[in-house]
Amino acid sequence: MSVKVTYIASNGATRSLDLKEGVSVMEAALDNGVPEIESDCGGVCTCAACHVYVDPEWLALLPPMTKAETGLLGLLETRRPNSRLSCQIKANAALDGLIVRTVDPAIDG
Ligand code: FES
Secondary structure, three states: EEEEEEEEEEOOOOEEEEEOOOOHHHHHHHOOOOOOOOOOOOOOOOOOEEEEEEHHHHHHHHOOHHHHHHHHHHOOOOOOOOOOEEOOOOOOOOHEEEEEEOOOOOOOO
C-alpha cells in the first residue's frame, strides 16, 4: 500500500506524493523535487536540513524523537513545538494522509 503525504511549502504551494512504506518523508521529497527539503547527511540525523512542521493532528502518530533529533532541532531558531526532521519519519499505514509544512531554507538553520 502507498502512504499519501502532502507537503505544503512556505509560499503555500501544495504537493502530494504516494510513498512506499518504509520510505522517509525526506527521501520521497528529494526523489520528487519537493522544494525546501534538503539533506546534507543522507538521512542519518546529523544535519537538520530536512526540518518540517508536522500538522499537529499527526504528531502523536510519529515515532518518539531520538536524542540526536531533539538535539539538532534545538539548534534551529525556527523550531516550533511541531518541528520534526523528515528523515526520521518513515511512511507507514498509520500515516496515510500526513501533512507537513516545509521551511524556507533561507531562514532555516
Ligand atoms: S537529512 Fe540530515 S537530519 Fe534529516
